[in-house]
Amino acid sequence: MDKFIIKGGRKLKGSVEISGSKNAALPILMATLLTDEDCVINRVPNLRDIRTTIKILEELGKKVSYDNGTLIVKAKRKLKTSVSYDLVKQMRASFWVAGPLLARFKKTQVPLPGGCAIGLRPVDIHLKGFEKLGAKISMDKGNIIIKTRKLNPAKIILSFPSVGATQNLMMCASLIPGKTIIENAAREPEVQDLINALNSMGASIIIDNRGRIVIEGKEKLGAMNHTIVADRIETGTYLLAAAATGSSITIKECVPSHNEILIEYLCEAGFKIETTETEIKISKKAKKIKPVNIKTAPFPGFATDLQAPWMTLMCLANGKSDVSEDIFENRFMHAAELIRMGANISLERNCAHIIGVKNFTPAIVMSSDLRGGAALVIAALCAKGTSEVQRVYHIDRGYERIEEKLTALGAKIKRVNPAPFE
Ligand code: EPZ
Numbered sequence: 001m002d003k004f005i006i007k008g009g010r011k012l013k014g015s016v017e018i019s020g021s022k023n024a025a026l027p028i029l030m031a032t033l034l035t036d037e038d039c040v041i042n043r044v045p046n047l048r049d050i051r052t053t054i055k056i057l058e059e060l061g062k063k064v065s066y067d068n069g070t071l072i073v074k075a076k077r078k079l080k081t082s083v084s085y086d087l088v089k090q091m092r093a094s095f096w097v098a099g100p101l102l103a104r105f106k107k108t109q110v111p112l113p114g115g116c117a118i119g120l121r122p123v124d125i126h127l128k129g130f131e132k133l134g135a136k137i138s139m140d141k142g143n144i145i146i147k148t149r150k151l152n153p154a155k156i157i158l159s160f161p162s163v164g165a166t167q168n169l170m171m172c173a174s175l176i177p178g179k180t181i182i183e184n185a186a187r188e189p190e191v192q193d194l195i196n197a198l199n200s201m202g203a204s205i206i207i208d209n210r211g212r213i214v215i216e217g218k219e220k221l222g223a224m225n226h227t228i229v230a231d232r233i234e235t236g237t238y239l240l241a242a243a244a245t246g247s248s249i250t251i252k253e254c255v256p257s258h259n260e261i262l263i264e265y266l267c268e269a270g271f272k273i274e275t276t277e278t279e280i281k282i283s284k285k286a287k288k289i290k291p292v293n294i295k296t297a298p299f300p301g302f303a304t305d306l307q308a309p310w311m312t313l314m315c316l317a318n319g320k321s322d323v324s325e326d327i328f329e330n331r332f333m334h335a336a337e338l339i340r341m342g343a344n345i346s347l348e349r350n351c352a353h354i355i356g357v358k359n360f361t362p363a364i365v366m367s368s369d370l371r372g373g374a375a376l377v378i379a380a381l382c383a384k385g386t387s388e389v390q391r392v393y394h395i396d397r398g399y400e401r402i403e404e405k406l407t408a409l410g411a412k413i414k415r416v417n418p419a420p421f422e
Contacts, residue, residue, distance in 0.1 A: 003391070003417065004377065004380070004388070004389040004392050004403065005386060005388055005414045006381060006386070006388075006389065006411070006413045006414075007385070007413075008360075008362065008385065008387060009382070010245070010381075010411065011246060011410065012245055012409040012411060013247060013249065014250075014409055015251070015252050016249065016250075016251055016252065016409055017405075018231055018234050018238075018252065019043070019231055019234060020044055020069070020228030020231060021189070021228055021230060022050070022231060023188075023231075023233070024189070024231075025044050026049060026093045027093070027167040027194045028041060028194055028224075029054070029071070030093075030097050030100055031171050032057065032073040033060065033062070033079065034100045034104065034175055034198075035222060036075035037222050037223040038072065039073040039074075039223060039224035039225075040070065040071075040224065040226075041071045041072075041197075041226050042069060042071075042226070042227040043227050043228040044066065044069055044070070046066075046069070046401075047399075048393065049398065054066060056094055057073060059080070059084060060079050061076055061079040061080055062074065083110050084111075085111040085142070088110065088113055092113040092121055092164075093164065094110070094113065095126065096167060096168050098110050098144070098146060099126075100171050100172070102130060102135060102147075102172050103171065103172045103174070106147060106149065107146065108147070109144070112139070112144050117330070117333055118329075118330055118331040118333075119328040120329070123144070123164075123165075125158055126162070126169065127144070128156075128159075129165055130146050130169070130172065132156045133148075133154050133156075133180070134150060134154070135147065151176045152176065153176050153178030154181075158183065158185060161185060163298075166182060166185040166186040166191055170185075170194065170198070170213060170215060174205060174215055174221065175217060175219075175220075177219055178216075179216055180215045181212065181213065181215075182213040182215070183212055184211055185212065185213045188299040193228065193229040195207060201223065229258075230254045232303070233303060233306060233398070235251055235254040235255075235259055235280070236262050236303065236306040236309065237309050237371075237374050238251055238409075239259070239266065239280065240262075240312065240313050241309070241381060243269070243313050244312055244382050247282075247409075250280070251280040254278060254279065255278070256275040256278075261300060261302050262310075263280070265292050265302070268290065269286075269290045269317065270289055271284060271286075289313065289316055289317040289318060289356070291317040294307070294322075296325050307371070308331070309378055311334065311338065311345070311354065312338065312375045312376075312378045314356065315357060316357065316360075317356035318356055319355075320353065320354065322352065322354070323351070323352040324352075325352075332347055332352055333369060334367075334369075334375045335352055337365040337366060337372070341361055341376075341379050341380075343357060359383065360379045360382050362387040363388075364388040365380070365388070365390070366390040367391045368394065370394050370398045370399075371398070372394075374398075374399060377395065377402070381411055392415065403415050
């Protein structure tokens with residue numbers, strides 16, 4: 001089982017370059033199913049979830065080449081309309097193939113994605129949207145079957161601004177001639193990046209700042225040429241690593257406006273933040289970290305994906321703070337592991353009550369999900385001594401070359417028993 005050995009208690013220094021966004025790249029790779037023309041996508045991060053998505057595209061019939069961040073998807077044979085359980089069970093986002101396949105072939109069969117460590121993760125909002133577009137939904141042996149004779153443009157009102165449902169339905173509607181409207185849509189930067197990629201294929205999609213998306217569906221979509229937006233969650237994770245270790249670093253190739261609320265809360269917590277168009281510089285201003293309460297929310301609210309790394313910072317604050325997880329029902333697995341490193345956290349339903357301590361103590365801990373793993377790495381960077389973070393394959397799902405980037409920032413981190421680079 002691969003793990004990181006981290007010698008903590010050292011400050012970070014220098015700068016780190018942000019990779020392309022995992023959560024933008026995944027739906028954009030699925031969008032290549034909407035056309036038989038060549039798709040060229042730049043700044044695709046080399047992550048486990050990307051490699052899983054490449055396998056899905058190849059299983060469906062695409063020819064994919066991926067070299068040095070550039071991914072080229074070409075037509076190879078008539079696309080299949082169903083995906084195997086083996087791949088879907090590895091990555092919930094596999095369900096995003098449904099929208100494109102339904103739009104092109106009026107039918108698709110996708111295994112119902114299982115839950116994961118952070119919750120049940122249902123897809124009811126996706127399915128209600130497909131029904132609005134004219135599809136019939138049925139279940140058979142754990143598979144969702146979505147089919148119809150004809151899809152029609154429609155007005156869809158999402159019960160919750162689900163990122164995945166917004167992206168899945170937008171991809172489907174982009175190939176349904178006529179005007180489809182999605183109200184109460186997600187406004188995450190990854191949704192905007194998918195819109196940009198679809199519009200590069202000839203789609204005509206606009207989104208306003210209230211989460212209303214208008215799609216003028218087309219008969220056909222053409223070649224895609226797109227560069228993935230910077231990963232705002234990776235950006236936030238390195239900002240929080242610097243804050244927790246009391247370091248001054250510069251984050252490069254990022255989009256500061258995608259991290260506004262985090263920057264706001266870091267300033268409140270006593271850090272100095274300077275930004276340019278593509279960089280963020282963080283340094284410690286106040287002597288002690290001030291406690292700040294947060295609630296996760298859809299964009300532009302506080303990102304649920306930064307809740308765990310934020311919790312690590314609040315464990316070192318000078319006083320009490322609350323972290324309320326209002327997006328997922330079970331996203332506090334990292335709390336128990338942080339407590340094993342000396343944190344003082346009590347959980348009450350979806351709220352973590354934290355009393356700051358002087359520092360973490362080194363320990364052997366285990367990641368249970370992607371962002372929780374990152375939170376444990378940050379805690380290990382703070383703890384004076386040697387810690388071990390196990391099951392780092394979770395972290396490899398979303399952080400490109402994390403140990404290289406941290407080593408370049410002066411951290412002492414080593415990967416042991418690396419899992420096969422599948
Ligand atoms: C995307 O997941 C991201 N994943 C998640 O990042 C991120 O945490 C999440 O958006 C919220 O920002 C990708 O983009 C691949 P949702 P998604 O649909 O689309 C409920 C990471 O760490 N819901 O916005 O699955 C759902 O259970 C990952 O990078 C329904 O009830 O998130 C959750 O409670 C983790 N029914 C809430 O909505 C549905 O049909 C938000 O889910 C869909 C969602």
